Amino acid sequence: MTGHPKILNVELGSKSYPIFIGSELLTQKSFITDHIHGQQVMIVSNTTVAPLYLDQVARQLDEYNVEFIILPDGEQYKTLETVNTIFDALLKSKFDRTSTLIALGGGVVGDITGFAAASYQRGINFIQIPTTLLSQVDSSVGGKTGVNHDLGKNMIGAFFQPKAVIIDVNTLDTLNDREFSAGMAEVIKYGLLGNADFLSMIEENIELIMNRDKDLITDVIFRSCEDKAQIVALDEFENGKRALLNLGHTFGHGIENTFGYGVYLHGEAVSIGMHMAAMLSMLEGDLSKEDINRIQNLLSKANLPTTIKKSMDSESLIKAMSLDKKSIDGNIRLVLLKSIGDSLITGSYSKENFNTVVSNFCH
CATH class of the missing domain: 3.40.50.1970 (Rossmann fold)
Structure with missing residues (x-):
């Protein structure tokens, strides 16, 4: 090479x-x-x-x-x-x-x-x-x-x-193992939001990837960058489709901001955020329980957290999320999954379902 x-x-x-x-x-x-x-x-x-x-x-x-x-x-x-x-x-x-x-x-x-x-x-x-x-x-x-x-x-x-x-x-x-896993959160994100074939490839090879097989890692980086580059080329200034790249990030940024930067690595917070977004997508009727298990299983195999381990007040998290750049007039807009490999950005979700997800993850 x-x-x-x-x-x-x-x-x-x-x-x-x-x-x-x-x-x-x-x-x-x-x-x-x-x-x-x-x-x-x-x-x-x-x-x-x-x-x-x-x-x-x-x-x-x-x-x-x-x-x-x-x-x-x-x-x-x-x-x-x-x-x-x-x-x-x-x-x-x-x-x-x-x-x-x-x-x-x-x-x-x-x-x-x-x-x-x-x-x-x-x-x-x-x-x-x-x-x-x-x-x-x-x-x-x-x-x-x-x-x-x-x-x-x-x-x-x-x-x-x-x-x-x-x-x-x-x-x-x-790179230490924790930081490597944090990077895998963003890799898995590309599969979830718009590339189901890529996600399947990651699932099939997750053990080799986590063992840092050079050829596989090179391919994973290339395909991740390729997915991002295609979206950026269409929407450089995040006026539309580029916001999909924030799957898990609104929840994740809220977690980082509430705990203070450094308690969770960015990728770790995004991993939890993707699980939260998936749970909300299920409550909204778009994902199945099997889909949730599949997502959680892959994140776990990448040694990423899927739950908030420390005590967190739900009101504090919601307040932090309301400061997200995608929020408009106080409405928290989220990237949700219509199916694995198909996503949308929306503010039109059930607030009751949203509050249920937040309260279930905060304790």
Whole structure:
């Protein structure tokens, strides 16, 4: 696989860009340098990823003026204050409009770096090098950037597309099991919301995937990115169909926000959220009990939670969910399942059924 990655293009007219997926891509210069414009490059990473991969990336950039900024690791640092540390570094080093930011890390690093790139001098070049499964299949693709606020997740940000996404599956060798499972929540999401054949493939191969079979993982990442890229190409700014990608996320973001960022990993909260959305879909008459068991079984085989383990007040969760970006005039809009592989976004569901699901999961 070395030197011959799978290539997927995100088709967005003048903002189109390639996604490269393969092994040992970080040791091959051109994947990065082909997408750098000026001479000034700043690599943004964190305290976990930088010791593992920063030198490897920097070695490919010896002809550039390269600087680094190393952020603390964790969702709780996805804030405006952290973004401001990047602005400080860019300004102190006199980075100009031809500069390039490189995000080297997971979803938090990618979201923060992308938002800094979108904002600095009203927009500079940036490249995504995602190092976690979750960021490889989801957050690095599609141009959503931003930070959290105490009152809501991802409420401050911008749509800003990278110049390229470079996915080296070898970075998953150093990813811990909990983070790998968190990424699988987003993989399973693609199957549930619009690709029943993909879901069946995951079910048939879940043990090998969880054992990190390289060929299977590469295929899983490619197919996940392919599904997302097709939706993003149709709806870059989430005015319609792209909102389907939030299956489980409104419940999940509410869980994250209520407990505080970091108690549940994003993928873990989304897993619980998908189970909640499936339960509501069943109460609405669209899914069967067998469908629920199938979904719960697959999430469990991916070592993901399907219930809220800690005590949570239902009113607090509903209040947090009402702050979701999809809410309109206080009406919480949700992605629900008409069947496995077929989804819709709606605010027209029984509030009694909704309250039943929330109270059953909160205790």
